[in-house]
Amino acid sequence: MLSLSDVHVNYGHVNALKGISLQVDDGKIVSLLGANGAGKTTTLKMISRLVKPKKGAYEMDGKSMIKEAPSSIVKKGVIHCPENRRVFPLFSVEENLIIGAYNKRNKSVKQEMEKVFSYFPILKDRLKQKAGTLSGGEQQMLAIGRALMGKPNILLLDEPSLGLAPKIVNEIFSIIKEINKSGTSILIVEQNAYKAIEISDYSYVLENGTIALQGTSEELKNNDEVRRLYLGG
Ligand SMILES: Nc1ncnc2c1ncn2[C@@H]1O[C@H](COP(=O)(O)OP(=O)(O)OP(=O)(O)O)[C@@H](O)[C@H]1O
Ligand SMILES: [Mg+2]
Structure with missing residues (x-):
């Protein structure tokens, strides 16, 4: 179980996260x-320890992660698939996949690739094709x-x-569900609120660096404000 409690992140004078708690x-x-600039990407970066919180608690299975290096977060099985895809364009599909397994022993690479x-x-x-194409x-x-390939928990x-x-969106969402069914927990950032709520057990709505709303899919689908702002009425 991963939990954040009262996490604050600043970029210089910008208060990107103003005390968020989630589980x-x-x-x-x-x-x-949440909308553009709400702090969604910052939350994921904070979990991966790519940005440092100014204040707050971050725990995994009851242990504090606040002082861990990004590499040890990866070793704990928290794997970040970043915004804008960010594959290595000049490397082949195969090479990109192998890079994803850099923290694993060689013998499991073939198996994970399958x-x-x-x-x-x-x-x-497309195995030998350059990822950028x-x-x-x-x-x-x-x-x-x-x-x-990093075997995420x-x-x-x-x-x-x-x-x-x-x-393609439908295809990707149904695969995300399958990945989850095989035992991987998922924290997904989305602007496509309708789709995300459909597949999620629980959702948080970020507004301006704070959690404005949260609930189960049922609760959010029946919430007038969520419907008006995020689900198109
Ligand atoms: N490196 C940075 N330096 C300064 N400000 C930043 C930096 N990264 C993000 N911000 C600011 O922090 C706020 C939150 O940004 P963040 O990228 O977390 O938003 P987001 O919810 O992911 O938005 P989007 O939906 O557009 O991806 C924004 O106001 C943004 O301008
Ligand atoms: Mg973002």
């Missing part, structure tokens, strides 16, 4: 929703596949649906 229970899908192909068969067909949807699949996904056609 990702084992085996669950939790979504983090698991990735079971979710994303297209990546097997893949379509947007394929690059997103590769970015998720690369994160899976908790997968942090930053806007996996951004800029993709509805058909």
Whole structure:
């Protein structure tokens, strides 16, 4: 179980997070929703220890992570799939996947790669192709596949649906559900609130660096404010 409590993050004079608390229970899908600039990416970066909190608590299974290095967060199985896909464009699909397993022993790499192909068969067909020449949807699949190569206990996904056609978005969301069913907890950042709420057990809505609303999917779908602001009425 991962938990944040009263976390504050500043970038110089910008207070990006102003005391947020959230929890990702084992085996669950939790979504983090909100408008541009609300602090969603900052929250994931804080969890990966890419930005330092000014104040607050961060625990995994009851142990404080606040002083851990990014590499030890990865070793604990928290794997970050960043915003805008960020695959290595000049490396092949295969090389990108191997990079995702850098913290693992060689012998499991082939096995993990086969698991990735079971979710994303297209990546097997494109194995030797340079990642920069893949379509947007394929690059997103590769970015998720690369994160899976690190054998996540908790997968942090930053806007996996951004800029993709509805058909691909549906495909990616249903694979996210499958990944979760195989035992990986997921914290997903999305602007596509409707889709995210559909697959999540619990959601948080960030506004201006604070948690404005939270609840189960049922609660949020029935909340007038959420419907008006995020679900199109
Ligand atoms: N490196 C930085 N330096 C200064 N300000 C930053 C930095 N990164 C983010 N910010 C600011 O912090 C706030 C939160 O940014 P963040 O990227 O977390 O938002 P977000 O919710 O992910 O937005 P989006 O939906 O557009 O990706 C914004 O006001 C942003 O301008
Ligand atoms: Mg963001």
